[in-house]
Amino acid sequence: YPLEESILMDYVPRDRRARWKSLESVAQFGWCGSAALGGYLGDRFSYSFTFVITATIQGCATLLVSSLITVVPRREADA
Secondary structure, eight states: OHHHHHHHHHHSOGGGHHHHHHHHHHHHHHHHHHHHHHHHHHHHTOHHHHHHHHHHHHHHHHHHHHGGGGTSOSSOOOO
8 A cells, every 4th residue: 555655664764664664565465365264264154254354353453554643744844
């Protein structure tokens, strides 16, 4: 997500950006495993169970990301 990456690169010191960028890449790779896990859970239990799990994870992630609103300034400081 470009907005998240922009915020991340603005607030992370230059000497640590590569570490955070690689961590972001690992997180994006997690989407591959989530499809396989979702298929397994759908077959083992039901698809409604899978959707409840997904909604719970997405809700928690939304709360975490929304906490960044207080960190990001509304306007850029004049140079």
